[in-house]
Amino acid sequence: MHPRLTQSRLAELLTQFPAVALLGPRQTGKTTLALLEAKRRENALYLDLELPSAQRQLDDPEAFLRAHRKRLVVLDEVQRKPELFAILRSEIDMRRQEGETAGQFLLLGSASGVLLNQASESLAGRVAYLELTPFQARELLEPSASADDLSALWVRGGFPLSWLAKSASASLAWRDAFITTYLERDIPALGPRIPSTTLRRLWTMLAHNQGGLLNQSQLAASLAINGQTVARYIDLLCDLMLVRRLAAWHGNVGKRLVRAPKIYVRDSGLVHSLLGLASIDSLLAHPVAGASWEGFVIEQLIAAVPDATASFYRTTHGAEADLVLEFRNGDTWIVEIKRSSAPTVSKGFYSAAIDLGATRKWVVAPVAESYPMRDGIEVHNPLTAASMLAQQANSLGKGELFVMGR
Structure with missing residues (x-):
């Protein structure tokens, strides 16, 4: 994999914000970048919400997220579950009370308007946005x-x-x-x-x-x-x-x-x-x-x-x-x-x-x-x-x- 200039910035934002939204078109390498970041942590959890099996795990999202506190939870194609955003807000606030201030959720999305609108309503002040473009000349x-x-x-x-x-x-x-x-x-x-x-x-x-x-x-x-x-x-x-x-x-x-x-x-x-x-x-x-x-x-x-x-x-x-x-x-x-x-x-x-x-x-x-x-x-x-x-x-x-x- 070619190193991405965004990689260090993503790691930095995860030390500053409870949630980071990594946005970009499909096939730009968002999942690869997120999995690399997840490997740097001992027990990160990755869910691809395009898969029915992953969606079934979130049938009771509050219980699921509560069971995985103290972990970085990576949610891929998160715009497919818009009802999650209000729950994420509550979960972030609960984790904060338990001393978990940053690096709680990494949200991947390929539709910026959908994700920004949903997140701005529910996660204001809790999420940073980072765009992953296709390869830039400086990266290659x-x-x-x-x-x-x-x-x-x-x-x-x-x-x-x-x-x-x-x-x-x-x-x-x-x-x-x-x-x-x-x-x-x-x-x-x-x-x-x-x-x-x-x-x-x-x-x-x-x-x-x-x-x-x-x-x-x-x-x-x-x-x-x-x-x-x-x-x-x-x-x-x-x-x-x-x-x-x-x-x-x-x-x-x-x-x-x-x-x-x-x-x-x-x-x-x-x-x-x-x-x-x-x-x-x-x-x-x-x-x-x-x-x-x-x-x-x-x-x-x-x-x-x-x-x-x-x-x-x-x-x-x-x-x-x-x-x-x-x-x-x-x-x-x-x-x-x-x-x-x-x-x-x-x-x-x-x-x-x-x-x-x-x-x-x-x-x-x-x-x-x-x-x-x-x-x-x-x-x-x-x-x-x-x-x-x-x-x-x-x-x-x-x-x-x-x-x-x-």
Whole structure:
């Protein structure tokens, strides 16, 4: 198993909070990470709530949890038993009275909206949230990695079984099966009655429009459904952590701002699977290449600083930054993302830097080494940029609660 950057943070949070919710799409390695953490403890208990046998053990959840005090209880796919959350609150409070203050429950979930809503109502102040994304470049590649190595990750995406597949065709086949399983099994199991063909068409349309402004009316017209239904479907894909709505920056800069969010399929490998792009050659020949690269880089950077507020900036007069990161200390870093290894900077980026009073200004591109440009702009490759952002996050101190981009 490749070491995950999240592993040490998970162990740390379990020493601080009674419960930790580890959230991420299916097949990102949540169970593997949780079992590794459980092995570090003498008598941790693991239950997979997708199994009928595990659900039967919780027929009387109060008695079951009471019988397993003084143990870390790991509950996988916990959103399948929403009635547990109120009981967990009572159990946490009882354990606290007995001196058990932290590391009581590890909750794994693949539907962030469901889990966050349920937990926020019942477990306020008792739970920390941590997101496990697909593999990030920093977890797989050395800082000196070649452009070909980075391109391989871009093409396949970061889902472990896609990245580790023995061939490009095997990787694509895994991603195709992953999408089908989500559409035909996982989403229906959560309750929504959504035709899988309609949701697949929407997901594919979002891939075609990768990084574009969200236009629900246009999507609704193309799918012959109403705008509210499109909004509900997109909410679902965001809750499953498969799609990101990147908010438009808002504030008082005396300019007319674009307010619609941008929409991204979060894993680049899924973008390429939805569009039938199996190789780097087919990807580079496709119109989505630049937007796919942009989405890939954005995921690398946001994952490095989960406590920062992420948005994009655009005015009606052309000022633009692909990514704006605002830190707790008041710093604002802005990023322009380029596919070219000899990037140039648009006039709109300079305007955005002035409008936002940017502390640092970056161009992120597939360059071999970092170098400066005029007016304090720095050029970095995605690996270097993500590492520098992680250092910034560490220097500011990690927040106790991770709020995930949705």
